[in-house]
Amino acid sequence: MPFIEVSSGPWRGVEFLRGLAAPDDAPAGCTPLTWRHNGTARLGGFIARAQAQVLIDGTFAPEGTQRAKPDAFSLRSVTTACAGEAFVFIGEMFGRTGSIETNEPCVAAQLTIAPETELAITLNPDFEYAFVAADGDLAVNRTRVPGSSVGLVDTGHRTIGLENRSDAIAHVLILGGAPTGRD
Structure with a gap:
């Protein structure tokens, strides 16, 4: 599924995921933020059963993966x-x-x-x-x-x-x- 362009602050795009679909690879220069409706997000990685993958300009994302719940x-x-x-x-x-x-x-x-x-x-x-x-x-x-x-x-x-x-x-x-x- 293609990304929808966002271009708001450091945010570059969003991809809505359905069912067990895995997110597409993040384009060069971007870091993924995957998000699930239960209040979980992960920057720089993938979470299972995510509803969306959002792209942030890679210069905003530090090295490594961070998860929030x-x-x-x-x-x-x-x-x-x-x-x-x-x-x-x-x-x-x-x-x-x-x-x-x-x-x-x-x-x-x-x-x-x-x-x-x-x-x-x-x-x-x-x-x-x-x-x-x-x-x-x-x-x-x-x-x-x-x-x-x-x-x-x-x-x-x-x-x-x-x-x-x-x-x-x-x-x-x-x-x-x-x-x-x-x-």
Whole structure:
């Protein structure tokens, strides 16, 4: 399966994996981050039953393999009702710090959003972001991002609205980082 280009901060692409499919080899200059819906991520290696493989610019990834299985924490909707849970793998988000280290600041976090739920999240305004919709019917600031696709947001946003418009749980991977000056 080909990678979907992301080009958001250091993040270069995403490949959605189905069933027991193994990820494709990472292109030269990129390091893979494999991700599973249960809140597990691995930088520089493969995890079994991964839902997606994300590519990060290799200059951001230190030598070796790092694995993260952080504790989940609750998310609240705009009405303060329980909206699901989140995990932070890389960088800082939601007042949490991920355990996977990178050579430059960036972020990777998972949201598991309850059905028909709307929430607002705080962003680093110096970062551009990719919202990887693994499933569900997501909307980012009211713009639809269907399952198995990616929504991109430029720098300058301090908050953003997310909606799970489906009647099932939606899994979203948030990737962010400072623009890298590429053409």
